[in-house]
Amino acid sequence: MRHCIAIDIGGSSAKLAIASEEGRLLGKTSIATPKTKSAKPILDAFVQGTRQLRDIAHDRGIPLAGVGIGHPGFYDLDGRLRDLCNVPALNGVNLGICFQEEFRIPVVCDTDVSCGTLGEFHYGGHSKVKRFLFLTLGTGVGVGAVIDGKLARTTRNCLGDPGHIVVDPDGSLCTCGGKGCLEAVASGWAITRVAEQLVKSGRQTELEKAYASQGTISAQDVFAAASCGDGAAGEIVAGVAKWLAMGLASLCVIFEPEVIGLGGGIAAGAGDQLLNPVRDNFFRMVSPPFARGIRIISARVGPDAGLLGAAALVFFQKN
Numbered sequence: 001m002r003h004c005i006a007i008d009i010g011g012s013s014a015k016l017a018i019a020s021e022e023g024r025l026l027g028k029t030s031i032a033t034p035k036t037k038s039a040k041p042i043l044d045a046f047v048q049g050t051r052q053l054r055d056i057a058h059d060r061g062i063p064l065a066g067v068g069i070g071h072p073g074f075y076d077l078d079g080r081l082r083d084l085c086n087v088p089a090l091n092g093v094n095l096g097i098c099f100q101e102e103f104r105i106p107v108v109c110d111t112d113v114s115c116g117t118l119g120e121f122h123y124g125g126h127s128k129v130k131r132f133l134f135l136t137l138g139t140g141v142g143v144g145a146v147i148d149g150k151l152a153r154t155t156r157n158c159l160g161d162p163g164h165i166v167v168d169p170d171g172s173l174c175t176c177g178g179k180g181c182l183e184a185v186a187s188g189w190a191i192t193r194v195a196e197q198l199v200k201s202g203r204q205t206e207l208e209k210a211y212a213s214q215g216t217i218s219a220q221d222v223f224a225a226a227s228c229g230d231g232a233a234g235e236i237v238a239g240v241a242k243w244l245a246m247g248l249a250s251l252c253v254i255f256e257p258e259v260i261g262l263g264g265g266i267a268a269g270a271g272d273q274l275l276n277p278v279r280d281n282f283f284r285m286v287s288p289p290f291a292r293g294i295r296i297i298s299a300r301v302g303p304d305a306g307l308l309g310a311a312a313l314v315f316f317q318k319n
């Protein structure tokens with residue numbers, strides 16, 4: 001059985017593990033991303049963590065087929081990272097070349113959205129699905145697609161950035177400068193913004209307590225309050241479900257997926273509380289010829305999807 005080292009770089013930390021082709025993770029560890037303006041201390045920390053895993057693999061007689069790396073943002077044709085908002089020091093860095101020089105084995109890198117999609121596709125039991133769409137709901141909204149076993153790439157070496165399709169032209173300002181993007185009305189940060197505005201408006205809601213004690217309101221607080229019958233929180237959840245369904249209904253007429261997976265920390269935490277209204281809204285909105293046979297499901301892989309997807313880059317992706 002083949003093995004590789006998988007790395008999932010996030011805003012505040014990176015997860016690393018030795019991954020088997022079957023999806024078993026060995027020696028899983030996490031490294032805090034050094035807070036610095038230059039790339040070198042960050043790369044040094046990740047390379048050091050990778051060395052330790054390589055040594056573990058070596059000691060156990062496990063040959064490594066390569067290193068797979070998932071990272072935030074995008075990358076250009078030369079493989080240099082760009083548009084990393086949460087780890088800006090890595091902009092312009094070619095991770096592939098850095099790791100290849102150090103480890104002398106194949107290194108494959110891709111975006112965290114693509115890795116999350118691949119992880120769920122290969123390790124969530126969807127690898128026979130011909131057209132698979134995956135939406136990650138976390139701080140932001142990411143969407144990836146696997147078609148005939150390969151990541152679909154339209155622009156930016158992935159599926160563009162569908163978190164910024166417009167669903168509400170009169171909606172709130174988005175971080176991208178646009179208005180009413182899916183991400184501006186249905187992401188983790190958007191849920192926080194709407195919830196805080198609600199509390200500040202004086203509306204009667206249990207969310208006041210969270211805001212008073214934490215100084216902020218998380219998406220998790222909103223789903224928890226909604227599940228306890230809080231009307232205002234329930235309205236926020238209903239809105240999020242509607243906007244997500246609308247985004248998915250639009251994407252469906254382009255990709256005609258057989259399966260749509262809903263993943264990411266917020267979707268995983270909300271479970272059926274989000275899945276059910278997304279489904280209801282989706283089938284009410286979607287163009288009927290494109291609705292046939294579509295299944296909308298909760299992600300099965302969980303928080304290691306990005307890590308497993310980074311491994312899948314090494315084992316399965318040739319493009």
Ligand SMILES: [Zn+2]
Nearest residue numbers: 164174176181
């Ligand atoms: Zn936007």
